Amino acid sequence: MAATNYRQPSPLDELNATAQRIAANVERVLVGKPEVVRIALVTLLAEGHLLVEDVPGVGKTSLAKALARSIDCTVSRIQFTPDLLPSDVTGVSIFNRQTNEFEFRPGPVFANIVVGDEINRASPKTQSALLECMEEEQVTVDTSTYPLESPFMVIATQNPIEMEGTYALPEAQRDRFTARVSIGYPDPQAELAMVDEHAGHNPLADLQPVSHADQVRGLIETVRAITLSPDIRRYCVELVSTTRRLPEIRIGASPRSTLHLVRAARAQAALSGRDFVVPDDVHSVAVPVLAHRLVLTPEAQAGRRSTAELIRGLVARVPVPQASAEPHGHWMRSR
Template identity: 55%
Template sequence: MSVHSPPTRRSRRRAEEFEPTYDEVRSAALAIATEVEKVISGKRDVVRTAIVCLLCDGHLLIEDVPGVGKTKLARALAAAIDGTVHRVQFTPDLLPSDLTGVSIYDQRQGAFEFTPGPLFGNVVIGDEINRATPKTQSALLEAMEERQVTVDGQTRDLPRPFMVIATQNPVEMEGTFSLPEAQRDRFMAQVEMGYPDEQSEVEMLDQHGQRDPLESLQPVCSSDEVAAMITAVRQTHVAEPIRQYVVALARFTREHAAVRLGASPRAGLQLLRAAKAQAVLSGRDYGTPDDVQRLAPVVWSHRLLMGGHDLRTRHAASDVINEAIQTVAIPR
């Protein structure tokens, strides 16, 4: 698999039977990260989390104030993959059919013809997702979990891989709606961009002031190759004690006095898959407790429901997760 040039039609055909080794997966993932970091400077941990979600066939939620590069990150990751990319600007008047598609009557054929919506893509960028109403947000639930949509009683499969990269503004900002708990649970990870450090911001002003670096990004692997990488990552070995460790961490959050709703079984499964991807990125074919601990805050903090109505509950959730990591015995 070539990870330094756009894949040709011939290479895409070979990708259908491609079975990458862990070294090849790691090499391709690092090549994707290199392309993304040409646009997003000084945010290596955020970029790495996005790559983990990609390798796990998961979805990524990016939250922060406007202007810090949320949409840039999503577009850069999509540009590094030679697949179909669709972008949706979420607004209060957006309808569920604007996402899933509609059936339109064709008078010449005398039948209804389905027109696919933007969800029919390998990478779907949902910009400012929490500016849409909860009814429209809920249209994503079936697509994100089942990789399919149902329109007019007919179920249609979405392309593989399928990844939603959504951005949202903080809930205290005007004109936003909180994401339903069920939808937040569908996102594998949530990250905050934050402001860049001084040196990275100076470099950004220099590079982005002359041209948009997105214009020069090149795809480093095809969508078929990404699907094969996802399959390979799922085969990563995780020992029984580590699986028990994930369950113990989840149970700690459920029993914590400050938590109304702890980590669900789906959350535990997502954390295990993320740990496998982290292991491959670290050059190993087996998971360790360190992989679990490193990713638990970004995979779980947006899923925990805390007591009270403090808008800073996500940070409180991170404190509970860190407490679980410090308290639960590490398997040896």
């Protein structure tokens, strides 16, 4: 009897299998938006934070909750309101009369996935409470620092700034979000399918975890090991630095955005089943990673230019590094 050849699944195989399970779970709730789900997975694997921006009623909170429920980990939700205080987010020290000492009571930010609903309805003071959490994965209260458990991801939703009762996110806060997505209205077929499937019950109620925190930590390590050639590194730096020289832009992308672009490109390469990054990976994440960081000049705003449009034009103009004749060999030489 011939022996059966058995190949041990590689880390990339495990990553893709897990990502497909999570994506299928989320798409049970958010029908007809595979591109939005892809960016959400890229952000998760890139150790980043996701900003979901769109008009009310298109599924922003449903996306955040579906992704959170697909992973068996600690999840908390913060409903941002104008009277929310920073201590309501990070936690507070309370005096214990029995021990005569202050005890720290952790806030909802102490979770693996934090869902911040309508983040731009809180004051800038409260929004800024997330700055240290998102960048350094720690919280400082009363001179004491408390680490946040990995993986740590903030999924924030917001309505457009022209809606009443909202505050525009400060530039420093927006820069800490790895990617921004807009869900948009579904096409008629997807909306009809949503009516058929969701009218009778809420699909979130039946959603079960298909992964767990330890597994996600392993997937993040796999993404970190994705090869990034020197030419791709230079290409990412050139894309970002060019945004600072555009006449339509008052404030260009920061060096932090270069790091986020590289991490997102690595995650996209892993989702594509490759252990190396190619220019197409950079192109597929450039708009969601870079567009929300740019600040237009008043003239560009008056001309109704969009930052996403400018990034697409930039990707089309900046020369793409050329690979050698050897298939993929050029992109696999260095990390």
